[in-house]
Amino acid sequence: xxxxxxxxxxxxxxxxxxxxxxxxxxxxxxxxxxxxxxxxxxxxxxxxxxxxxxxxxxxxxxxxxxxxxxxxxxxxxxxxxxxxxxxxxxxxxxxxxxxxxxxxxxxxxxxxxxxxxxxxxxxxxxxxxxxxxxxxxxxxxxxxxxxxxxxxxxxxxxxxxxxxxxxxxxxxxxxxxxxxxxxxxxxxxxxxxxxxxxxxxxxxxxxxxxxxxxxxxxxxxxxxxxxxxxxxxxxxxxxxxxxxxxxxxxxxxxxxxxxxxxxxxxxxxxxxxxxxxxxxxxxxxxxxxxxxxxxxxxxxxxxxxxxxxxxxxxxxxxxxxxxxxxxxxxxxxxx
Amino acid sequence: xxxxxxxxxxxxxxxxxxxxxxxxxxxxxxxxxxxxxxxxxxxxxxxxxxxxxxxxxxxxxxxxxxxxxxxxxxxxxxxxxxxxxxxxxxxxxxxxxxxxxxxxxxxxxxxxxxxxxxxxxxxxxxxxxxxxxxxxxxxxxxxxxxxxxxxxxxxxxxxxxxxxxxxxxxxxxxxxxxxxxxxxxxxxxxxxxxxxxxxxxxxxxxxxxxxxxxxxxxxxxxxxxxxxxxxxxxxxxxxxxxxxxxxxxxxxxxxxxxxxxxxxxxxxxxxxxxxxxxxxxxxxxxxxxxxxxx
Numbered sequence: 001x002x003x004x005x006x007x008x009x010x011x012x013x014x015x016x017x018x019x020x021x022x023x024x025x026x027x028x029x030x031x032x033x034x035x036x037x038x039x040x041x042x043x044x045x046x047x048x049x050x051x052x053x054x055x056x057x058x059x060x061x062x063x064x065x066x067x068x069x070x071x072x073x074x075x076x077x078x079x080x081x082x083x084x085x086x087x088x089x090x091x092x093x094x095x096x097x098x099x100x101x102x103x104x105x106x107x108x109x110x111x112x113x114x115x116x117x118x119x120x121x122x123x124x125x126x127x128x129x130x131x132x133x134x135x136x137x138x139x140x141x142x143x144x145x146x147x148x149x150x151x152x153x154x155x156x157x158x159x160x161x162x163x164x165x166x167x168x169x170x171x172x173x174x175x176x177x178x179x180x181x182x183x184x185x186x187x188x189x190x191x192x193x194x195x196x197x198x199x200x201x202x203x204x205x206x207x208x209x210x211x212x213x214x215x216x217x218x219x220x221x222x223x224x225x226x227x228x229x230x231x232x233x234x235x236x237x238x239x240x241x242x243x244x245x246x247x248x249x250x251x252x253x254x255x256x257x258x259x260x261x262x263x264x265x266x267x268x269x270x271x272x273x274x275x276x277x278x279x280x281x282x283x284x285x286x287x288x289x290x291x292x293x294x295x296x297x298x299x300x301x302x303x304x305x306x307x308x309x310x311x312x313x314x315x316x317x318x319x320x321x322x323x324x325x326x327x328x329x330x331x332x333x334x335x
Numbered sequence: 336x337x338x339x340x341x342x343x344x345x346x347x348x349x350x351x352x353x354x355x356x357x358x359x360x361x362x363x364x365x366x367x368x369x370x371x372x373x374x375x376x377x378x379x380x381x382x383x384x385x386x387x388x389x390x391x392x393x394x395x396x397x398x399x400x401x402x403x404x405x406x407x408x409x410x411x412x413x414x415x416x417x418x419x420x421x422x423x424x425x426x427x428x429x430x431x432x433x434x435x436x437x438x439x440x441x442x443x444x445x446x447x448x449x450x451x452x453x454x455x456x457x458x459x460x461x462x463x464x465x466x467x468x469x470x471x472x473x474x475x476x477x478x479x480x481x482x483x484x485x486x487x488x489x490x491x492x493x494x495x496x497x498x499x500x501x502x503x504x505x506x507x508x509x510x511x512x513x514x515x516x517x518x519x520x521x522x523x524x525x526x527x528x529x530x531x532x533x534x535x536x537x538x539x540x541x542x543x544x545x546x547x548x549x550x551x552x553x554x555x556x557x558x559x560x561x562x563x564x565x566x567x568x569x570x571x572x573x574x575x576x577x578x579x580x581x582x583x584x585x586x587x588x589x590x591x592x593x594x595x596x597x598x599x600x601x602x603x604x605x606x607x608x609x610x611x612x613x614x615x616x617x618x619x620x621x622x623x624x625x626x627x628x629x
Binding site for chain 2: 166169170171173174175176177178179180332333
């Protein structure tokens with residue numbers, strides 16, 4: 001038995017080692033993840049609280065409170081920028097030190113309560129400003145993230161692996177012998193997956209909304225448009241990965257390379273407020289970031305089409321570019 | 336008259352291998368053309384270039400006088416050597432899928448009837464036996480009512496009964512005046528089905544013509560088969576043209592009576608002697624020194 005086991009073990013190792021692209025990728029992915037995580041979560045000990053300060057930059061000498069340890073002070077351009085963040089608990093307190101100190105605190109936030117106590121020690125005369133409007137629960141903030149994450153996995157893996165399986169089994173080769181064009185095939189795959197994703201996401205939306213008593217502040221039709229464009233963009237991205245590759249392990253690795261950074265920096269679980277500027281900027285390369293920005297804008301703030309137009313445009317353009325690239329690089333058979 | 340298919344000076348090179356090395360031939364409409372050869376002879380590469388699936392390194396294939404294009408894809412039916420189908424579809428759903436890819440063709444129910452798939456129409460295509468699956472693949476190749484049908488080793492791996500059933504099907508399709516391009520390494524299949532054959536070896540065509548014509552051109556002899564254990568070592572001294580096989584000795588002769596007398600005089604037991612005319616496998620052996628099925 002051991003001999004047979006060793007024979008299979010050896011053959012599989014040879015197969016793996018000789019598949020150079022997969023081997024390199026397998027070694028590269030963990031390194032990239034570690035580097036990426038170190039940038040997002042690295043640096044000194046993570047602060048416990050996040051306080052927005054109405055200023056273009058933080059000057060630690062401006063007020064004794066700004067020297068507090070374990071508090072992350074982030075500059076915020078205006079009240080209009082800061083208050084939604086406070087409402088959504090992306091920051092725990094909003095502080096204005098220009099003139100008489102005043103602050104805004106989210107009364108539903110436990111962290112807001114504690115950081116307020118700290119502030120009042122350093123600035124007892126600071127004026128308290130009540131936050132108007134309904135407080136956003138974390139579950140409400142998380143809801144679009146969960147829907148988006150589900151969409152992302154379904155788009156990328158659902159299409160990428162299916163096309164790869166068709167190619168490996170020879171089914172694509174058989175289709176190639178018919179009048180079907182690559183563009184027709186890919187478009188059919190995209191539309192099929194799109195319908196499935198919209199159906200599943202719709203069910204999840206209705207079901208979860210009922211369970212957590214969520215009410216969408218904006219237009220559901222606009223939300224549907226975001227879902228359609230977002231799904232199209234991510235499905236087409238999955239098609240690019242699977243367009244010409246025949247190795248399941250390589251496709252799996254590349255899909256992980258896409259999904260992990262999106263999981264980390266697109267804002268599914270937590271806000272990137274306070275992370276390095278370039279990380280926040282870099283996150284906007286990913287379609288999921290635009291989907292979540294637009295969806296949260298509609299679902300939580302009641303944003304209209306003009307406010308999310310840049311996100312919609314980005315998703316539409318990437319969907320088109322990815323689909324054209326996918327069709328261009330598409331291979332019917334293993335060469 | 337323009338041939339339905341014309342192959343001109345075809346080359347296909349892979350690193351270190353000339354899979355197809357300067358092949359040219361033409362196929363008139365309405366016949367069954369067979370491409371024969373052992374594994375690795377270049378048959379499948381040639382047929383895949385003819386099907387427009389594989390690009391040649393050099394040379395061209397013309398369908399009805401035009402380069403392979405949209406018209407060819409609409410009018411050709413193809414049965415590959417190996418094809419997987421979409422999972423979770425029944426036979427009828429699979430045929431509907433492929434019928435939907437063509438503007439014109441046969442009704443799915445007609446194809447089901449033609450390929451004797453009536454009892455299997457509602458079965459999941461993954462649950463078909465080898466012979467049933469080949470019938471489904473043939474049905475898929477027929478959904479567009481093709482003018483030209485490519486069959487790449489269609490009966491490889493089938494049991495004798497399934498092979499015979501499949502041959503009957505192909506004969507019924509042939510009767511509908513279709514052009515058939517068949518690759519096979521079964522000489523009995525080629526002899527039964529083909530009107531014209533080309534024998535390939537190492538990327539070249541080494542013989543071309545009708546099966547009978549080729550055999551008449553290359554053989555004036557009949558073959559005597561004697562089991563190896565019945566052929567004593569002393570008989571090897573006889574003035575006979577013998578060919579050694581693992582289980583038998585074959586003797587080629589133009590003078591049957593004299594050869595039989597020589598064997599009897601040498602006390603070679605003739606109880607299991609078999610006399611047969613040469614076939615395409617013998618022809619291949621004669622031409623290349625190799626057995627057809629190697």
